[in-house]
Amino acid sequence: MLFSIDLGFKSFVVRMANPHEPHFLKPLLPGFHSGITIPLGFFSKHIERKTNQKTWKLRSDASDKIWEVIQEGMRLTGGWKDFATANDLRIGDIVIFKHEGDMVFHVTPFGPSCCEIQYTDPDINKEEADAGDADENEITHIASSSRMI
Incomplete structure (x- = not known):
């Protein structure tokens, strides 16, 4: 959501987080490097029959790079291992995927302590x-x- 602020002498355009951006979380279990399953509820409501696009674009706070990951059915497979390795994801982490639209997701990992990884x-x-x-x-x-x- 965009809105502008006019201070008379200067104008700003501000992007606010959309409270309607859907999220899902995924605990990382042994074997997660080979791919992860998209939760059924999220898949049914936000992915299935909404788009024919089978490539997700993942970004995180770990780098400026955008990673392309292939969706096969309800799984993220091709490119996922590279993303997980580059973001130092580990068994026991919890990863939150925020859908920003157009199959772009911001991924936020939390460690086993339930604190966001910095x-x-x-x-x-x-x-x-x-x-x-x-x-x-x-x-x-x-x-x-x-x-x-």
């Missing part, structure tokens, strides 16, 4: 490690750490 910028971690006396292995490990709960 991603750090790997480049910032590498710069901090470079400033210290860490050896090359420590720098690689620190740079690859991408999530904090």
Whole structure:
């Protein structure tokens, strides 16, 4: 939903979250890397017979990249493993999918503690490690750490 604010000397266009954007959550169980099943209620109400498009576009706060994932029936398969790996998803995480329209979904992962996973910028971690006396292995490990709960 868009609306504008006119302050007389300056105007702004503001995008508000649409309270009607449907969501679903998915707990990640063993084997989730091979694909996940879309909940029947969500699929029936928001996907089935609403679109012929079989490619979902997933985005998250972990990066600016938009991932294309293939829907096969009620499952997300092709491209899902790449998305899960890039977002450091793990067994026990809970993932919320918010449908933003046109088969674009914002994905928000929560860790086993039920807190949203906060991603750090790997480049910032590498710069901090470079400033210290860490050896090359420590720098690689620190740079690859991408999530904090």
